[in-house]
Amino acid sequence: MKASPLAVAGVVLASAAQAQVVQFDIEKRHAPSLRRRDATIDATLSNEKVQGGYFINVQVGTPGQNITLQLDTGSSDVWVPASTAAICTEVSQQNPGCTFGSFNPDDSSTFQVVGQNLFDITYVDGSSSKGDYIQDNFQINGLTVKNLTMGLGLDTSISNGLVGVGYINDEASLGTTRSTYPNLPVVLQQEKLINTVAFSLWLNDLDASTGSILFGGIDTEKYQGELTRINIISPDGGKTFTEFAVNLYSVQASSQSGTDTLSTSENTLVAVLDSGTTLTYLPQDMAEEAWNEVGATFSSELGLAVVPCSVGNKNGHFSFKFAGADGPTVNVTLSELVLDLFSGGPPPQFSSGPNKGQSICEFGIQNTTDAPYLLGDTFLRSAFVTYDLVNNQIGIAPTNFNSTQTNIVAFASSGAPIPSSTAAPNQSNTGHSSSTQSGLSAASGFQDGGNDNAAPLTSAFSGPGMFVVGMTICYTLLGSAVFSFRWL
Structure with a gap:
C-alpha cells in the first residue's frame, strides 16, 4: 500500500436488528452526529483529496484514547503508534510528530501484552513498525470490540497507525510467530455483527463529502x-x-x-x-x-x-x-x-x-x-x-x-x-x-x-x-x- 496522512472529520454510528451489516460512512470535514437504525453501524471517515487516503477516528483502551487510523484493504493488522515512540516524541520541523494520535498503555486499565517484541511489519520502501502485539478495547463511537489483537509500534518510522482489513494470511504475525489471529473483519463475524467475512467499498468521487465501507453486505x-x-x-x-x-x-x-x-x-x-x-x-x-x-x-x-x-x-x-x-x-x-x-x-x-x-x-x-x-x-x-x-x-x-x-x-x-x-x-x-x-x-x-x-x-x-x-x-x-x- 501507498498512502498519506490527513485530517479526520469524526464518526457517526447507527445500528439495526436484521441487517447483519456494519457500515462506516466516509465524510469530508463535517462534524459527527449520532443515529441508530436497525443494526446498521455508520461511522465517519475523512477523505482529503490532496494527500489521499481514508482515515477513521477510533478509541483504544479504557478509558478510550482518541487515535486516527488509516483504513487499508492492502494490509491485515490494526496497529497504533506508541506515545513513547521516537517519531512521536522527537518533534522537529522535519518531523511533526504523531499528529493523528498515539497510544499510552499506562493510561489503559484493560491493556495487556500478548506477544512481546513480536509485532514487526516492514514495507517495500524500507519503512517499518516494530513492537508488541497487544490486546485492548477498540471502539468506534459506541461499538466496542473487547480484547482486539493489535500491534503497538514502539519503534516505528511511520507516524500514523492503520486499520488493516485484509486476509489473516497477510498478518505481520506470520513473520514472527508463524501463526495468525482473528483480525477485525473476522472478529466482526465471530461476534455475529455480520454473517460472513466480507465488505463493500464505495469511496465516491474526488470532491465528494460522503462514501462508505460496509461490512457484511452490499x-x-x-x-x-x-x-x-x-x-x-x-x-x-x-x-x-x-x-x-x-x-x-x-x-x-x-x-x-x-x-x-x-x-x-x-x-x-x-x-x-x-x-x-x-x-x-x-x-x-x-x-x-x-x-x-x-x-x-x-x-x-x-x-x-x-x-x-x-x-x-x-x-x-x-x-x-x-x-x-x-x-x-x-x-x-x-x-x-x-x-x-x-x-x-x-x-x-x-x-x-x-x-x-x-x-x-x-x-x-x-x-x-x-x-x-x-x-x-x-x-x-x-x-x-x-x-x-x-x-x-x-x-x-x-x-x-x-x-x-x-x-x-x-x-x-x-x-x-x-x-x-x-x-x-x-x-x-x-x-x-x-x-x-x-x-x-x-x-x-x-x-x-x-x-x-x-x-x-x-x-x-x-x-x-x-x-x-x-x-x-x-x-x-x-x-x-x-x-x-x-x-x-
Whole structure:
C-alpha cells in the first residue's frame, strides 16, 4: 500500500436488528452526529483529496484514547503508534510528530501484552513498525470490540497507525510467530455483527463529502449496472490467499478523437485493489503510454508524473477491464486522475517549456517496475467493490457517484455468494489484451491538439508552495509505505 496522512472529520454510528451489516460512512470535514437504525453501524471517515487516503477516528483502551487510523484493504493488522515512540516524541520541523494520535498503555486499565517484541511489519520502501502485539478495547463511537489483537509500534518510522482489513494470511504475525489471529473483519463475524467475512467499498468521487465501507453486505444504490463477480488470484494456485489480486485484462484510453489499448511487455497483468494506496501504479511501459496520452511528464525533482492541472477538465477516460474479454469494465475520467499537489496557497507552476505558467498537478497513474501492480484510490473512487474473503471473489461495478439513496442487502450466511451479483463469464487469471494499433489516436482529444505537452521539463518548478510539495511527496512515498512484505 501507498498512502498519506490527513485530517479526520469524526464518526457517526447507527445500528439495526436484521441487517447483519456494519457500515462506516466516509465524510469530508463535517462534524459527527449520532443515529441508530436497525443494526446498521455508520461511522465517519475523512477523505482529503490532496494527500489521499481514508482515515477513521477510533478509541483504544479504557478509558478510550482518541487515535486516527488509516483504513487499508492492502494490509491485515490494526496497529497504533506508541506515545513513547521516537517519531512521536522527537518533534522537529522535519518531523511533526504523531499528529493523528498515539497510544499510552499506562493510561489503559484493560491493556495487556500478548506477544512481546513480536509485532514487526516492514514495507517495500524500507519503512517499518516494530513492537508488541497487544490486546485492548477498540471502539468506534459506541461499538466496542473487547480484547482486539493489535500491534503497538514502539519503534516505528511511520507516524500514523492503520486499520488493516485484509486476509489473516497477510498478518505481520506470520513473520514472527508463524501463526495468525482473528483480525477485525473476522472478529466482526465471530461476534455475529455480520454473517460472513466480507465488505463493500464505495469511496465516491474526488470532491465528494460522503462514501462508505460496509461490512457484511452490499448497497445496490451505490453502483450502476450489474455487480459482477471475478476471482481473486492466489499466489500459490488457490491454497492460500494473501491480497486482493485480480487479473487486469486491459487498460484503454478513450477521448473524442479515438480509443487506444495500452500495451505492456508483462505476460500476465495482476493488480491489487488497495484502498491504502493513494495513486494507481501500472507497469513502466503501460504507465508511460498513459502519460503520452494526456501529456504528462515525469518530474525527477518530485519523482512523479505531473500534468497541467487543466488536463483534469478535459473529456475522456481510461477503461479498466478485468478477468478476460467478457469481464467487467470500470471507466475512470480525467477529473478523477488529476490531483492537486498540496493544499494551502497557490499551486506551483511550470517555469519553462510548453506548459510555462500553467499550474502543476499530480497524475493519478504512476509507474512501477515490480509486480503486483496497485489500483489505488484514483481507480477505486470510480468503482463499487465488494471484497468476499470467504469465497475469494471480488464484486465490481461502476460506481454511482453521489448517490443519496441506500438499499443495503446483507450476505445470507457465511460463504453465501455476493448478493445481487453474477459471475463474469469465461474468466481468465492469466494474459491480457494487447494493442493492435500504432499511434495515439486518443491523445489529441485529451490534449486539444496533439502531444506537444509531453515534452520533457526543462527547468525546475516555481511558486511559493514548493516546500509544501516536497513534504507532501515525502508523505506519499513514505506514508504507510507500499504494501506489506509477504512472508511465505
